[in-house]
Amino acid sequence: MRAIACQRTAALPNVSILDGRFEALPLPDESVDHLYSIHAFHWVREIDRAIAELRRVLTPNADLDLFFVGPGTGKEFIAITSPIVRRRLGLGPWLASARLRAQLTLEKAREVFGNGLPGRDIHVRESVETHYDTLDGHLAWWVRIEGHFADLETVARSDFFGEIRQALASLQTDAGIPYTTRMLHVSTRP
Numbered sequence: 001m002r003a004i005a006c007q008r009t010a011a012l013p014n015v016s017i018l019d020g021r022f023e024a025l026p027l028p029d030e031s032v033d034h035l036y037s038i039h040a041f042h043w044v045r046e047i048d049r050a051i052a053e054l055r056r057v058l059t060p061n062a063d064l065d066l067f068f069v070g071p072g073t074g075k076e077f078i079a080i081t082s083p084i085v086r087r088r089l090g091l092g093p094w095l096a097s098a099r100l101r102a103q104l105t106l107e108k109a110r111e112v113f114g115n116g117l118p119g120r121d122i123h124v125r126e127s128v129e130t131h132y133d134t135l136d137g138h139l140a141w142w143v144r145i146e147g148h149f150a151d152l153e154t155v156a157r158s159d160f161f162g163e164i165r166q167a168l169a170s171l172q173t174d175a176g177i178p179y180t181t182r183m184l185h186v187s188t189r190p
Contacts, residue, residue: 022050041068051116061190132176
């Protein structure tokens with residue numbers, strides 16, 4: 001994604017693509033006037049450290065817009081595929097895979113951002129929607145987490161994804177295969 005972003009912004013001298021993460025932002029103190037992020041903050045492993053970094057880089061009058069998924073996202077998907085993943089990976093790796101994503105509830109997000117960004121007017125909103133997609137659309141999301149299954153041998157991986165395909169297909173409705181998202185939006189305004 002970084003390479004694509006670099007290509008698409010090559011002619012824009014005001015755009016820089018940096019290599020970083022929320023816990024270690026490669027930016028100077030108080031250098032950000034507006035921070036916007038979508039579908040990234042839920043991958044944070046050290047929430048307090050990440051929020052401290054946000055506090056460090058935001059100017060006193062900065063806007064902040066973080067959109068990230070909360071618990072319950074993909075509940076249909078998770079319910080039908082978790083037994084397969086657990087059986088194929090084993091309990092330890094399955095639990096480790098599940099811990100890769102932060103699961104902030106609305107209340108916990110209000111607490112940690114309120115405590116971590118003192119003096120700012122923090123708003124946290126939650127929206128829940130069910131989307132419907134094709135089987136191929138759902139499987140495209142699995143590509144993003146395929147690294148969890150890198151240790152499976154080629155044949156085992158092929159069998160695994162065949163089982164996942166079959167399980168997801170069993171969720172088919174007239175509208176498509178459901179996927180519920182629980183989105184949190186943390187924002188500040190001066």
